Amino acid sequence: MATNSSNGATKQPPMPSPLRFSKFFQSNMRILVTGGAGFIGSHLVDRLMENEKNEVVVADNFFTGSKDNLKKWIGHPRFELIRHDVTEQLLIEVDQIYHLACPASPIFYKYNPVKTIKTNVIGTLNMLGLAKRVGARILLTSTSEVYGDPLVHPQPESYWGNVNPIGVRSCYDEGKRVAETLMFDYHRQHGIEIRIARIFNTYGPRMNIDDGRVVSNFIAQALRGEALTVQVPGTQTRSFCYVSDMVDGLIRLMEGENTGPINIGNPGEFTMIELAENVKELINPAVEIKMVENTPDDPRQRKPDITKAKELLGWEPKVKLRDGLPLMEEDFRLRLGVPKKN
Numbered sequence: 001m002a003t004n005s006s007n008g009a010t011k012q013p014p015m016p017s018p019l020r021f022s023k024f025f026q027s028n029m030r031i032l033v034t035g036g037a038g039f040i041g042s043h044l045v046d047r048l049m050e051n052e053k054n055e056v057v058v059a060d061n062f063f064t065g066s067k068d069n070l071k072k073w074i075g076h077p078r079f080e081l082i083r084h085d086v087t088e089q090l091l092i093e094v095d096q097i098y099h100l101a102c103p104a105s106p107i108f109y110k111y112n113p114v115k116t117i118k119t120n121v122i123g124t125l126n127m128l129g130l131a132k133r134v135g136a137r138i139l140l141t142s143t144s145e146v147y148g149d150p151l152v153h154p155q156p157e158s159y160w161g162n163v164n165p166i167g168v169r170s171c172y173d174e175g176k177r178v179a180e181t182l183m184f185d186y187h188r189q190h191g192i193e194i195r196i197a198r199i200f201n202t203y204g205p206r207m208n209i210d211d212g213r214v215v216s217n218f219i220a221q222a223l224r225g226e227a228l229t230v231q232v233p234g235t236q237t238r239s240f241c242y243v244s245d246m247v248d249g250l251i252r253l254m255e256g257e258n259t260g261p262i263n264i265g266n267p268g269e270f271t272m273i274e275l276a277e278n279v280k281e282l283i284n285p286a287v288e289i290k291m292v293e294n295t296p297d298d299p300r301q302r303k304p305d306i307t308k309a310k311e312l313l314g315w316e317p318k319v320k321l322r323d324g325l326p327l328m329e330e331d332f333r334l335r336l337g338v339p340k341k342n
């Protein structure tokens with residue numbers, strides 16, 4: 001039974017399918033990754049597929065994800081890709097669910113806010129219903145945005161947050177807060193085995209080039225020789241985690257005994273001006289940095305307190321921003337067709 005001082009679960013989780021214990025069954029673990037065609041999801045699939053005992057099923061509606069991210073697995077006997085919207089029921093047999101489906105870039109989650117709420121609320125409800133029916137363990141990728149514009153810095157998991165419930169970002173941050181509530185209610189009421197990761201800004205290869213998030217924007221701008229657009233005031237901070245570290249943290253959380261929520265992120269904190277200066281220096285010293293308008297409710301500071309991840313998961317990030325940016329640059333150069341000058 002997972003441990004968390006406040007969960008108050010009273011019931012044992014339902015039993016997994018008897019086939020799981022059959023010695024004739026081919027793979028030991030069937031894993032569903034919702035949103036597996038997206039940025040973090042596809043890296044997670046790569047890591048899960050490395051284990052020959054895993055069978056991986058991806059369910060994705062391809063809103064922000066793409067088959068291209070999974071092309072090396074399509075046709076593999078241990079892999080299956082389903083076009084599916086998590087706001088609809090899904091009837092399959094699985095042992096673990098990594099529930100990532102949700103647009104993550106503010107441009108995309110604000111594009112159809114009602115759909116974003118439905119994805120977070122109805123989508124999570126459906127995945128919990130699936131977990132309940134088949135006795136699967138389920139991990140939700142929540143977000144540091146549950147802390148809103150935080151008044152406590154850095155943010156520990158015990159902080160309840162400072163979120164605008166009616167703002168333009170609330171479809172996402174309030175949506176994820178309700179998703180966390182649903183996870184704990186299913187845990188307490190039905191004994192479902194849950195895991196909640198609060199992810200802080202993650203970057204790396206395969207981010208959509210025109211995704212709108214700051215790291216992908218700056219790298220694409222530097223490679224195209226365009227000015228880097230720092231949104232005012234530029235002193236707002238973020239902490240950037242390289243995707244391989246993130247995937248490692250998610251798998252440790254799923255495999256461990258703690259329900260979370262647990263912050264997974266890199267505590268290295270940078271202002272957006274510092275980030276732009278780093279990208280300029282590393283990728284294209286000739287580009288300018290220009291200040292542009294910001295969007296409403298942009299959090300002014302964000303940095304994870306990762307004490308819990310260190311103590312409970314034995315996890316901490318390994319890749320520093322200045323080492324991760326060149327790895328992402330390489331991928332963006334290939335996709336944009338901009339070769340490196342020698």
Ligand SMILES: NC(=O)c1ccc[n+]([C@@H]2O[C@H](COP(=O)([O-])OP(=O)(O)OC[C@H]3O[C@@H](n4cnc5c(N)ncnc54)[C@H](O)[C@@H]3O)[C@@H](O)[C@H]2O)c1
Pocket residue numbers: 034035036037038039040041059060061062063064065066084085086087099100101102103104105119123141142143144198199200201202203
């Ligand atoms: N990347 C980050 O910095 C970050 C930070 C905090 C939390 N997260 C969370 O991690 C998860 C993955 O983020 P990402 O950066 O890979 O984003 P992404 O946009 O690249 O991936 C999301 C995936 O979910 C799919 N999707 C969206 N709505 C869906 C729906 N209704 N049904 C089925 N599939 C749907 C998309 O097509 C895409 O493949 C998200 O839940 C996000 O909220 C990410």
Ligand SMILES: O=C(O)[C@H]1O[C@H](OP(=O)(O)OP(=O)(O)OC[C@H]2O[C@@H](n3ccc(=O)[nH]c3=O)[C@H](O)[C@@H]2O)[C@H](O)[C@@H](O)[C@@H]1O
Pocket residue numbers: 103104105106143144145199200201202212213214215217218229230231232236238272294295298299
């Ligand atoms: O870590 C998280 O929890 C969240 O992080 C990001 O949200 P956000 O930090 O707002 O991401 P960006 O859009 O990359 O913005 C980061 C900062 O960069 C600034 N920015 C963005 C784009 C740009 O071109 N220039 C720029 O200065 C923004 O004003 C903001 O202050 C993700 O996109 C969310 O999905 C995720 O849940």
